[in-house]
Amino acid sequence: MQFTPEVYHIPDIPMQPFIDADEIWDYLNNTPSSPEKVRQVIDRSMAKNRLTLEETAILLNATGEESIREIKRGAKALKTKIYGNRIVLFAPLYVGNKCVNDCAYCGFRASNRDQVRKTLSQNELEKEIEALEESGQKRLILVFGEHPQYSPEFIAETVRTAYRVKKGRGEIRRVNINAAPLDIEGFRLVKEAGVGTYQVFQETYHRESYATYHPRGKKADYDHRLASLDRAQEAGLDDVGIGALIGLYDWRFEVMALVRHTNHLEACYNVGPHTISFPRIKDASMLRMGNHYFASDEEFTRLVAILRLAVPYTGMILTAREPAELRNELIQYGVSQIDGGTKIELGSYVSQQKNLNLNRSQFRINDNRSLNEAIEELLQQGMLPSFCTACYRLGRTGEHFMEFSVPGFIKRFCTPNAILTLAEYLEDYAPAKTAEKGWKVIEKNMDELNEKMRNEVREKIDRIKQGERDLYR
Numbered sequence: 153m154q155f156t157p158e159v160y161h162i163p164d165i166p167m168q169p170f171i172d173a174d175e176i177w178d179y180l181n182n183t184p185s186s187p188e189k190v191r192q193v194i195d196r197s198m199a200k201n202r203l204t205l206e207e208t209a210i211l212l213n214a215t216g217e218e219s220i221r222e223i224k225r226g227a228k229a230l231k232t233k234i235y236g237n238r239i240v241l242f243a244p245l246y247v248g249n250k251c252v253n254d255c256a257y258c259g260f261r262a263s264n265r266d267q268v269r270k271t272l273s274q275n276e277l278e279k280e281i282e283a284l285e286e287s288g289q290k291r292l293i294l295v296f297g298e299h300p301q302y303s304p305e306f307i308a309e310t311v312r313t314a315y316r317v318k319k320g321r322g323e324i325r326r327v328n329i330n331a332a333p334l335d336i337e338g339f340r341l342v343k344e345a346g347v348g349t350y351q352v353f354q355e356t357y358h359r360e361s362y363a364t365y366h367p368r369g370k371k372a373d374y375d376h377r378l379a380s381l382d383r384a385q386e387a388g389l390d391d392v393g394i395g396a397l398i399g400l401y402d403w404r405f406e407v408m409a410l411v412r413h414t415n416h417l418e419a420c421y422n423v424g425p426h427t428i429s430f431p432r433i434k435d436a437s438m439l440r441m442g443n444h445y446f447a448s449d450e451e452f453t454r455l456v457a458i459l460r461l462a463v464p465y466t467g468m469i470l471t472a473r474e475p476a477e478l479r480n481e482l483i484q485y486g487v488s489q490i491d492g493g494t495k496i497e498l499g500s501y502v503s504q505q506k507n508l509n510l511n512r513s514q515f516r517i518n519d520n521r522s523l524n525e526a527i528e529e530l531l532q533q534g535m536l537p538s539f540c541t542a543c544y545r546l547g548r549t550g551e552h553f554m555e556f557s558v559p560g561f562i563k564r565f566c567t568p569n570a571i572l573t574l575a576e577y578l579e580d581y582a583p584a585k586t587a588e589k590g591w592k593v594i595e596k597n598m599d600e601l602n603e604k605m606r607n608e609v610r611e612k613i614d615r616i617k618q619g620e621r622d623l624y625r
């Protein structure tokens with residue numbers, strides 16, 4: 153895909169800062185919106201264009217009921233047109249919560265003496281992975297605090313362990329990372345271990361606010377963090393995830409900055425982020441935060457819809473920080489990946505802890521459904537739960553670009569692979585009631601494939617029923 157470069161105040165130079173807060177505020181304060189302009193911008197998204205800052209500001213400045221309805225409708229239509237009804241499932245695995253930083257919002261911050269510090273031993277790590285595999289998980293994100301113990305070598309070793317450990321028919325086929333930013337050599341090391349996406353959230357793109365929430369520790373350096381994913385790209389790790397922690401500063405500013413970060417990566421490396429995350433601040437042990445910048449559910453819904461329209465080709469992640477009901481709604485507006493069966497206390501996939509103890513976790517989660525319950529609800533909504541990892545493993549990197557830009561890609565690859573991975577799940581892990589619903593959804597999705605593809609998928613499903621695994625195209 154070719155990107156059209158845009159000209160902003162700070163030119164895009166690899167590894168150099170690119171956020172100009174005055175420029176972003178200038179757009180937000182001086183870009184009038186109207187229902188007609190909103191419609192024009194939505195048309196640009198529907199034609200598969202990533203929006204400019206000015207166009208994004210038109211959507212963010214839309215306050216009338218009609219415009220907001222239009223934005224949500226547009227996001228829904230875009231999501232259906234580009235991504236269909238698939239939702240990719242994954243699980244977070246907290247490996248260690250030691251941390252040298254003191255982020256005001258996080259239960260793991262160094263000054264929080266109430267937090268019980270722990271790093272999984274090799275044996276505990278293996279047991280957690282086995283427990284995850286036994287519930288049917290295929291994709292993990294490993295999460296770490298920032299600590300000298302969690303070196304690139306250590307992170308790389310946990311990635312290798314996750315791929316190596318296999319339980320019954322289970323296996324982990326994709327391992328992503330959310331950890332402190334590394335230097336170029338460090339990113340190279342974790343890439344060699346086979347890491348999928350490396351996520352680093354800027355938390356807030358507003359420099360002064362960033363300084364107040366990150367008073368000390370390595371994370372206090374705004375520019376070093378902002379250039380993290382440039383360093384990943386320089387190391388050849390081109391699959392990166394960006395994000396902002398919603399609630400630290402004005403959410404509209406953060407949306408603009410996420411779009412700016414996207415076009416910085418496009419301009420410098422000709423590849424945008426693989427995923428965007430927009431976690432909302434949740435209660436945490438000894439939380440020291442005001443709620444001045446809290447985004448309401450209504451604003452958060454708008455945020456999701458506007459981001460979907462602004463960056464049509466990028467995966468969007470919504471985690472169990474949000475309650476099930478809201479997640480079910482937001483899925484329609486463009487979320488493409490959710491976690492299921494999430495447990496965030498260290499060691500809790502084995503111990504079955506119920507995510508209740510804030511002194512043993514980073515923040516409170518609000519969706520405590522098991523993986524199977526989440527899958528059932530997705531099926532009920534007519535969604536197609538997917539554990540697909542085919543593109544990444546076939547070297548078709550940048551799969552979102554392909555889904556997005558190669559005509560028919562979803563019908564040829566994504567839907568068949570989603571069906572095949574769901575079929576595996578139904579065979580190996582689902583209770584009878586879920587399996588019954590699941591096979592109905594599979595049949596419905598098969599009907600939408602052409603005859604040749606349908607026959608091929610049916611033949612592969614037969615092989616899955618006879619015990620073959622990991623079939624994809």
Ligand code: SAM
Nearest residue numbers: 257258297298330331332353397433434436515
């Ligand atoms: N320690 C690494 C770092 O800071 O980059 C890994 C990130 S941390 C384990 C994962 C993310 O959780 C953070 O980047 C932040 O956005 C989010 N987070 C921290 N505290 C939170 C809270 N109270 N509520 C919701 N999300 C939070």
Ligand code: SF4
Nearest residue numbers: 251253255258261297
């Ligand atoms: Fe440490 Fe990350 Fe939490 Fe900050 S957000 S205190 S760096 S774990």
